[in-house]
Amino acid sequence: MDVTTFIIKVTSNCNLECGYCFARPMFKKRIMTREMLQRIILEIDSLGLENVRFLWHGGEPLLFGLEGFKYGLEVQRSVATSFHNSVQTNATLIDNDFADFFKANNFSIGVSIDGYEEVQNVNRPMWGNKPSFNRAIRGIRQLQDKGIIPSCISVISDLTDPNQYFEFISKLGIRSFALKPATSSWKHSIDLTSYSEFCGKVMARWLDLDSPDLICRNFMGYAENILSGSNMMSLCSESGLCGNFAVVEITGEVFPCDELTDSKYLWGNVTKTPLKVILNSSERRKFLNKVEARNGECAKDCEAYIACRGGCTFCHEFYKGSSYCEHLKNVTSEVKSYVLQSLQDNVAGSRDSELVDPKLLDDLEDTGNCFCAGT
């Protein structure tokens, strides 16, 4: 399986100290060297892929500095592979120069922001417990002033009110948002039952808004999978497949995911082994076989599989027992109800679309066209 997205951790440091951050305890308080960045880009090029996605990540990647980004692009342009760049940032360091640079170089921008002011400032304070909300908003406005419409990811804590959150996110001027539960031992981490309820309420508001300009990637991804009968993989965390991604740390260590960086997931180090060898290593094969085996079990007897495709490996590891699967069942069954109801009503001519899985239409006939959204 090709890796198509490389997540490059150009910093092991951040100017925020989010309560739930899984990376903060491991921060080395430094940034990647240019030699390492060059090596990684050359190693990616050596794979012989025509196109790859290159996600500048951290910590906070903008701590790498604008000159570091410019250097990276110089190296990218000196090789055969075509790089599509994106950056996942807390937005607090985006100034006019960064915004110009991102616009000029066609970056996709993902902003991590947890919602309205009260929640953002508690979930994601600056160092010294100072508020970050105004700085993050200022950064987002810098992007928007250049015509860049970012996407957002919000980590949901037990402080986040779904209605206030949706009011905020729907007026932020972004193209999409994704939700994720706070998963650490932090005092405001959310239990999955509450998170399922939160998702249900946000989903109802999102569906009611019915705006083609605001996509919730979680719910949209489930709907795509259900409608098409195949894996549309909108979010890596809800596609069941980890093999399209690789993370490279500032040390050159390669892991499957930015959340799976324990030594037991280590595939190798580009300073010692060519990336091509690492991606063909027995360590990586074992990991992917394990993921595939788990997904195979899910496919056998779980009603959520059509939507979640096995879900997120990190979440399976983090949430012991069945709570994660129960959450997926809760949320995906709601999405499925909405989808089936829409087919029944032939919304947007959906019943006549060749893109809809014929089995789904058969199910609709078999159940007597009786589906009630939200049940």
Added chain:
Amino acid sequence: MKDNLMMVVLSRIKVKTEDTLGHENHPPWDNSDDHVP
């Protein structure tokens, strides 16, 4: 699900079905901002 979102879902499925960028078993579309730092 109302008309606008249903049309978006169908168009996204169409794009994803058609856009392969030459990779095998891959997410060909732009999902590169789907990560949390």
